[in-house]
Amino acid sequence: MENIRPIKTEADYDWAIVEITKYFENEPEVGSPDGDRFDVLATLIEAYEDKHYPITTPDPIEAIQAHMNMAGYKQAALADVIGSRSRASEVLSKKRQLTMDMAFKLNRDWHIPAEVLIQPYHLVNDDQRDKASAT
Known part of the structure; x- marks a missing residue:
């Protein structure tokens, strides 16, 4: 495969993004040399992103708040x-x-994934709230 290398640095990552972007406008045929190159680049990029830019799942309350913000819901909608x-x-x-x-x-009702909603999270006690409001 032409010019493929490990992605070890941000510069390598930028290079790989430029290389794979070329295939978005002219998608290579599966199993062709360009198709194989695309697959290898995608795998390398994904591994680098998983390691350096992990996406964490929000806690249930963050997910509810994000959904409310995106949908324009107020607390009354949650109460309903x-x-x-x-x-x-x-x-x-x-x-x-x-x-x-x-x-x-x-x-x-809101289609928030169940696996997000059932995650454990910590409640905030009165002492934590007092410290947070004092800062």
Whole structure:
């Protein structure tokens, strides 16, 4: 394969991106030499990105907040899904854990992936809130 090398540095990564971009406008045939080169470049790029730019899954509350922001929802919309305004407020401020029933409803109604909603996360206690508001 012509000119393929390991991606060890940011410069190598930039080079690989330029090389693979050439194939986006003229996609190579699977199994051809260019197709094989494309596959190798894609694999190298993916390995480098996984190591240097890992994408972490948000905690359940971050995922709910991101969904609300993207959809333009207010806390009242969350209350409609999980039962009450006070419960929505407690969940968003991490004073109350999501229950399986809440996670089910959020997955069903808002299509937030269940595997994101059922992840463990820490609640914020009063001492942590006081320290955070003091800074």
